[in-house]
Amino acid sequence: MHEMSICESILGVIEAQAVAQSFRKVRWVRLEIGPLAGVETEALRFSFDVVTRGSLAEGAALEIIAPPVTAWCMLCAEAVEVSQRFDPCPKCGSHQVQITGGDELRIKDMEVD
Structure with missing residues (x-):
């Protein structure tokens, strides 16, 4: 479970x-x-919850934002939203689509005392 190591990095x-x-x-x-x-x-x-026990983040609420998967269609030169990798462009149907967003994994912000 690599989610545990991700949480250790976040901490x-x-x-x-x-x-x-x-x-x-x-x-x-x-x-x-x-x-x-x-x-x-x-x-x-x-x-x-497991990783933050006994730390300054123990009991902290965790909010997860899921941005859309965005891509650039090379054929129609448009920024588009797709559902997953290898989806065709929803505007022209081309498969010449390059993913530009939706693979992020970052700390957006936090509230602290």
Whole structure:
């Protein structure tokens, strides 16, 4: 389950920021996880609770934002939304589509004390 190691990395970033910005407690964390990031969100939620026990993020609410999968169609030169990799362009039907978003995995923001 790589979600556990992702949460350990998230906690590492939070702890580094706590030192740099002098905060002691995290109230909530908002993550941006695209549908193509390869992350199981329920496993991530469970892992976040386990990994943050005894840390400054213990009990912090976890919000997950799922941005749409976006792509650039090389044939019609349009930015489009698709459902998954290898989908055709919804405007012209071309398969010459390059994914431009939807594979994000980042800490968007957090509230701290």
